[in-house]
Amino acid sequence: xSEKVNGKIEYVVTLKDISLRYRGEKGEVAAxxxxxxxxxxxxxxxxxxxxxxxxxxxxxxxAGFLQPSEGVSEMDANPINGPDWHRGVVFQSPTxxxxxxxxxxxxxxxxxxxxxxGEIEELTNKYLELVGLKGFEKHKxxxxxxxxxxxxxxxxxxVNKPRMILMDEPFGALDALTRQNMQTLIxxxxxxxxxxxxLITHDVDEALSLATRVIxxxxxxxxxxxxxxxGFTYCIYGxxxxxxxxxxxxxxxxxxxxxxxxxxxxxxxxx
Ligand SMILES: Nc1ncnc2c1ncn2[C@@H]1O[C@H](COP(=O)(O)OP(=O)(O)O)[C@@H](O)[C@H]1O
Ligand SMILES: [Mg+2]
Numbered sequence: 001x002s003e004k005v006n007g008k009i010e011y012v013v014t015l016k017d018i019s020l021r022y023r024g025e026k027g028e029v030a031a032x033x034x035x036x037x038x039x040x041x042x043x044x045x046x047x048x049x050x051x052x053x054x055x056x057x058x059x060x061x062x063a064g065f066l067q068p069s070e071g072v073s074e075m076d077a078n079p080i081n082g083p084d085w086h087r088g089v090v091f092q093s094p095t096x097x098x099x100x101x102x103x104x105x106x107x108x109x110x111x112x113x114x115x116x117x118g119e120i121e122e123l124t125n126k127y128l129e130l131v132g133l134k135g136f137e138k139h140k141x142x143x144x145x146x147x148x149x150x151x152x153x154x155x156x157x158x159v160n161k162p163r164m165i166l167m168d169e170p171f172g173a174l175d176a177l178t179r180q181n182m183q184t185l186i187x188x189x190x191x192x193x194x195x196x197x198x199l200i201t202h203d204v205d206e207a208l209s210l211a212t213r214v215i216x217x218x219x220x221x222x223x224x225x226x227x228x229x230x231g232f233t234y235c236i237y238g239x240x241x242x243x244x245x246x247x248x249x250x251x252x253x254x255x256x257x258x259x260x261x262x263x264x265x266x267x268x269x270x271x
Contacts, residue, residue: 012164012196013039013062013080018071019221020057031057033221035071039164044190044197044233046207047215048257050265054222055200059166062198063089075163085109088157090167094149096141096156103128103137106155113160127155130189147178151185158189167199171206180241183210187233204257208232208250209241216257219264226260228253 018035021028031054039045047055060066061073064083073080075087083089096105107124115123128134131151141149150170157165167186171179187210190197201207207214210233216226230253235244244250 010040011038012041012075013037013198014072014074014077015058015061016072016074018058018061018068018073020054020061020066021069030221032061032068033223035222035224037215037224039196039198041196042194044210044212045199045215046211046213047198047200047217048202048204048207048261049217049222050219050261051202053217053220053264055217056168058217058222059089059168059198059200062164063087063166085113085160086163088160088162088165090150090153090157090165090170092169092172094141094146094153096149096152098141101138101140102133102144102152105141105152106159109156109160123159123161124155127159130158130192131155131185145178147174147182150174150182154186154189158193161193162195164196164198167197169200169202172202179206186210187236204254204261205245207257208254209236209244214253214257216260225264226257228257 015035015037018032019030020032021030035058047058049055057066061068062080064080064087080087096102097108100108103124106128107120110120110123125134128137131154133148133151133155136144136148141152144152154170170186171182174182183206186197186199189195199207199210208230211230212233214228214230215224216228217223218225232244232250
């Protein structure tokens with residue numbers, strides 16, 4: 001349960017003793033076991049772990065797409081019963097309607113929620129501008145590059161002003177340069193909107209350059225085995241990526257995380 005501090009709820013999301021088992025044709029698959037996680041307002045959490053360890057499953061529980069087999073998942077001290085716009089999700093492949101132009105894709109959620117025409121225009125333009133897509137309103141998704149499509153997906157989520165943004169390897173399909181630009185964009189958005197972010201990645205450098213807390217998971221069934229509070233994201237501006245990555249403190253945390261993940265991956269092969 002979320003603790004109340006000065007009458008205010010301390011955590012945006014609380015996961016208590018979460019386990020999840022999938023029922024497949026060949027029996028049960030234990031994807032998560034005893035996961036405990038409290039997410040504070042404004043945190044930028046990055047999740048790392050071996051492939052198949054349950055990262056996406058964890059995100060889907062927070063999003064409300066899946067109900068845990070055991071345990072409690074809450075947002076603002078209320079049970080998470082299903083998806084809603086308070087928790088906006090960005091996947092690896094952009095989720096846009098191919099038949100709608102970029103403006104209508106971004107405005108879609110607001111139209112569904114019956115916002116007035118004026119509000120829809122104001123918010124849609126604001127977030128298209130924030131993600132750098134002004135001038136592309138009339139383009140169809142297929143006319144844009146992968147990075148631009150992902151920015152449109154992001155605007156589509158942001159326009160609803162969610163309390164939390166959940167991202168599942170959102171930049172995994174992009175080339176290295178676009179990826180770095182997207183990291184800069186998401187950091188700027190996080191700073192400007194003071195949003196709470198939960199981002200899954202398989203890239204340790206991406207995690208360390210964005211997160212205020214890095215969470216490392218064990219191999220399946222996924223548990224949280226180590227957490228690191230970090231502040232490198234505050235030191236990175238423009239071209240300073242390489243400088244930060246050369247710091248002794250950065251390299252030592254990076255090595256430690258890689259060792260943990262490699263040990264977990266070896267266990268999978270030995271089992
Ligand atoms: N719908 C499903 N039915 C059965 N097993 C699943 C299902 N979805 C995922 N799994 C299994 O659960 C484990 C965790 O999956 P997932 O959360 O996608 O891992 P990750 O995102 O860390 O790669 C994997 O072994 C995967 O094969
Ligand atoms: Mg996954």
